[in-house]
Amino acid sequence: xxxxxxxxxxxxxxxxxxxxxxxxxxxxxxxxxxxxxxxxxxxxxxxxxxxxxxxxxxxxxxxxxxxxxxxxxxxxxxxxxxxxxxxxxxxxxxxxxxxxxxxxxxxxxxxxxxxxxxxxxxxxxxxxxxxxxxxxxxxxxxxxxxxxxxxxxxxxxxxxxxxxxxxxxxxxxxxxxxxxxxxxxxxxxxxxxxxxxxxxxxxxxxxxxxxxxxxxxxxxxxxxxxxxxxxxxxxxxxxxxxxxxxxxxxxxxxxxxxx
Amino acid sequence: xxxxxxxxxxxxxxxxxxxxxxxxxxxxxxxxxxxxxxxxxxxxxxxxxxxxxxxxxxxxxxxxxxxxxxxxxxxxxxxxxxxxxxxxxxxxxxxxxxxxxxxxxxxxxxxxxxxxxxxxxxxxxxxxxxxxxxxxxxxxxxxxxxxxxxxxxxxxxxxxxxxxxxxxxxxxxxxxxxxxxxxxxxxxxxxxxxxxxxxxxxxxxxxxxxxxxxxxxxxxxxxxxxxxxxxxxxxxxxxxxxxxxxxxxxxxxxxxxxxxxxxxxxxxxxxxxxxxxxxxxxxxxxxxxxxxxxxxxxxxxxxxxxxxxxxxxxxxxxxxxxxxxxxxxxxxxxxxxxxxxxxxxxxxxxxxxxxxxxxxxxxxxxxxxxxxxxxxxxxxxxxxxx
Numbered sequence: 001x002x003x004x005x006x007x008x009x010x011x012x013x014x015x016x017x018x019x020x021x022x023x024x025x026x027x028x029x030x031x032x033x034x035x036x037x038x039x040x041x042x043x044x045x046x047x048x049x050x051x052x053x054x055x056x057x058x059x060x061x062x063x064x065x066x067x068x069x070x071x072x073x074x075x076x077x078x079x080x081x082x083x084x085x086x087x088x089x090x091x092x093x094x095x096x097x098x099x100x101x102x103x104x105x106x107x108x109x110x111x112x113x114x115x116x117x118x119x120x121x122x123x124x125x126x127x128x129x130x131x132x133x134x135x136x137x138x139x140x141x142x143x144x145x146x147x148x149x150x151x152x153x154x155x156x157x158x159x160x161x162x163x164x165x166x167x168x169x170x171x172x173x174x175x176x177x178x179x180x181x182x183x184x185x186x187x188x189x190x191x192x193x194x195x196x197x198x199x200x201x202x203x204x205x206x207x208x209x210x211x212x213x214x215x216x217x218x219x220x221x222x223x224x225x226x227x228x229x230x231x232x233x234x235x236x237x238x239x240x241x242x243x244x245x246x247x248x249x250x251x252x253x254x255x256x257x258x259x
Numbered sequence: 260x261x262x263x264x265x266x267x268x269x270x271x272x273x274x275x276x277x278x279x280x281x282x283x284x285x286x287x288x289x290x291x292x293x294x295x296x297x298x299x300x301x302x303x304x305x306x307x308x309x310x311x312x313x314x315x316x317x318x319x320x321x322x323x324x325x326x327x328x329x330x331x332x333x334x335x336x337x338x339x340x341x342x343x344x345x346x347x348x349x350x351x352x353x354x355x356x357x358x359x360x361x362x363x364x365x366x367x368x369x370x371x372x373x374x375x376x377x378x379x380x381x382x383x384x385x386x387x388x389x390x391x392x393x394x395x396x397x398x399x400x401x402x403x404x405x406x407x408x409x410x411x412x413x414x415x416x417x418x419x420x421x422x423x424x425x426x427x428x429x430x431x432x433x434x435x436x437x438x439x440x441x442x443x444x445x446x447x448x449x450x451x452x453x454x455x456x457x458x459x460x461x462x463x464x465x466x467x468x469x470x471x472x473x474x475x476x477x478x479x480x481x482x483x484x485x486x487x488x489x490x491x492x493x494x495x496x497x498x499x500x501x502x503x504x505x506x507x508x509x510x511x512x513x514x515x516x517x518x519x520x521x522x523x524x525x526x527x528x529x530x531x532x533x534x535x536x537x538x539x540x541x542x543x544x545x546x547x548x549x550x551x552x553x554x555x556x557x558x559x560x561x562x563x564x565x566x567x568x569x570x571x572x573x574x575x576x577x578x579x580x581x582x583x584x585x586x587x588x589x590x591x592x593x594x595x596x597x598x599x600x601x602x603x604x605x606x607x608x609x610x611x612x613x614x615x616x617x618x619x620x621x622x623x624x625x626x627x628x629x630x631x632x633x634x635x636x637x638x639x640x641x642x643x644x645x
Contacts (some may be wrong), residue, residue: 105513107509
């Protein structure tokens with residue numbers, strides 16, 4: 001299993017941060033969705049990002065993954081790569097995987113085929129036309145399907161999965177992409193309590209070999225992750241630290257926790 | 260025995276073994292390729308088995324439409340690109356073929372000019388426009404039949420897909436594209452015969468287009484082209500590339516975030532589809548004997564979508580069935596009740612969208628599944644009785 005989730009190089013001594021945002025601003029029609037946001041994620045870290053609706057969490061994800069260009073500020077990956085210069089496909093190939101808030105899998109393909117498509121490798125048209133899987137790749141797909149607990153469902157059409165299973169499938173698809181950094185948007189949304197806890201355990205397992213950033217609302221889930229927490233409010237960082245520390249912060253209580 | 264082993268090992272063999280409907284379709288096409296010309300050429304005119312020439316031509320026309328429908332199903336059924344301008348690629352392939360046939364007329368035209376087609380003499384042109392050069396050569400023409408639609412699809416697709424134009428907006432601009440070409444080809448000074456288009460063809464590669472044998476050969480070529488195109492499309496959609504296309508159709512941004520260059524994938528399939536449509540047009544023109552700007556009409560392109568929708572989108576053989584069925588109905592109804600045909604076509608489209616989202620093929624699959632289910636439930640009952 002560790003062979004599956006291994007991604008090379010993030011323990012290298014020289015790298016300071018996996019993801020570094022500095023003074024990022026983005027406004028839509030005058031509304032500042034992101035306002036002078038700075039964030040520093042260390043290699044190998046598991047970070048939870050919380051914040052009320054409209055705090056700018058999704059816009060931040062869009063900026064990191066190249067869907068939206070910021071008006072100003074720096075967005076750097078692995079210290080030196082300027083992410084504002086690339087689009088979604090480039091950034092995915094650089095090693096950043098993104099899970100959407102709404103589970104997004106290819107509903108008409110099987111679980112196995114979904115994972116196969118996401119499997120790291122050349123993405124060119126010509127390659128895809130004449131592609132056949134090696135036994136090593138087949139093993140990798142099977143291992144990841146096992147990791148996310150969908151072994152019995154491998155041949156099923158993804159559209160027939162439950163909401164929670166789709167979320168796990170999508171996480172599995174992220175892992176086989178072989179990213180160094182995983183951005184996970186509200187993985188526990190719409191899940192049962194039991195599924196939520198399983199998802200937290202899964203993310204902690206994945207964190208052994210990947211840097212993971214999780215955006216979430218569910219406080220039980222954040223507690224289960226047991227990681228450093230960043231609180232966003234009105235497009236910038238309000239507080240940062242362990243959950244116990246952050247939740248004692250009076251400003252945080254005022255805008256978010258103390259509803 | 261040895262033959263069947265070779266068949267199983269060949270790429271096409273493996274493809275067809277996993278595709279029952281495809282096997283039936285290919286078998287049917289091969290049978291008519293042989294049978295229809297035989298019944299036309301060898302059976303005496305009064306015989307029960309004789310197929311008159313007009314029927315051969317009509318069937319050949321349906322097969323060209325079937326090829327066009329396959330081309331559309333490849334982009335619409337598998338990649339979600341609803342092109343309402345595929346008639347343009349068909350017409351361009353047809354015009355390329357028409358230009359060759361015009362040049363073949365030579366001195367036998369009304370004005371007896373060996374160099375210039377009649378309509379150019381009529382317009383007092385003194386020399387052949389540069390873009391007509393080369394079309395006297397059959398192989399150059401065949402090359403252009405593929406290249407011209409491919410080039411248009413490439414430029415159009417490159418601009419549209421790179422700018423991420425999708426859905427109904429893409430459909431509208433494809434419609435605008437074919438309409439713009441319609442207007443352009445209507446103009447006399449474009450040099451393509453204006454309103455009248457290209458017609459009065461005499462022969463192809465020295466064989467008279469009026470002879471039954473030539474018509475039978477064109478028919479057979481059309482049937483074989485549909486079979487070949489089916490195998491090609493099937494190979495494309497069952498490859499990993501085909502699964503990426505389906506991923507783009509159902510979850511475009513997911514595919515992008517997986518690192519696939521969606522615009523490249525769309526562009527490739529769009530160009531392949533345009534080439535198939537161009538070939539369909541090139542086979543169509545010598546059989547019907549005319550190509551005019553009407554083929555660029557927006558309605559024509561919409562009709563192709565209706566064939567595919569009624570046959571069953573995203574199945575390939577559904578497109579073939581739909582094209583033949585709807586066009587047969589069109590032939591019958593425009594003869595018997597000409598004034599109701601367009602209403603019928605509209606009604607068919609509405610009914611298939613509302614009640615048969617998977618078309619004729621979907622209905623057949625549903626019936627078979629139900630039958631399989633009732634069989635599955637009835638077997639244990641029988642076991643209990645005995």
